[in-house]
Amino acid sequence: xxxxxxxxxxxxxxxxxxxxxxxxxxxxxxxxxxxxxxxxxxxxxxxxxxxxxxxxxxxxxxxxxxxxxxxxxxxxxxxxxxxxxxxxxxxxxxxxxxxxxxxxxxxxxxxxxxxxxxxxxxx
Numbered sequence: 746x747x748x749x750x751x752x753x754x755x756x757x758x759x760x761x762x763x764x765x766x767x768x769x770x771x772x773x774x775x776x777x778x779x780x781x782x783x784x785x786x787x788x789x790x791x792x793x794x795x796x797x798x799x800x801x802x803x804x805x806x807x808x809x810x811x812x813x814x815x816x817x818x819x820x821x822x823x824x825x826x827x828x829x830x831x832x833x834x835x836x837x838x839x840x841x842x843x844x845x846x847x848x849x850x851x852x853x854x855x856x857x858x859x860x861x862x863x864x865x866x867x868x
Contacts, residue, residue, distance in 0.1 A: 746787050758797040766821045773819040
């Protein structure tokens with residue numbers, strides 16, 4: 746995997762797990778790769794994966810079943826969607842509005858440009 750130098754690797758691994766959950770590769774209640782297996786497949790230090798898994802456990806996305814490994818929680822997809830929505834609303838949207846303000850773009854311009862879904866949806 747090619748990592749972006751702008752974002753810490755452990756956050757990028759979190760995104761890999763998020764995407765695997767959203768795509769159905771890791772389903773709720775199912776085992777996910779061990780720290781070692783994930784580290785080998787992504788060619789990273791196991792400590793980096795450990796850090797990622799600790800964050801995912803804190804978020805309630807995965808759980809460690811002692812002696813069995815790590816599992817996606819039953820409602821992992823919902824948890825991930827809620828985490829991503831929260832991050833979007835608390836991080837990305839404020840950056841967007843800040844940039845609009847710096848560039849002098851009025852809200853009416855955005856409303857006009859994007860009032861029709863066809864204009865902004867990727868095909």
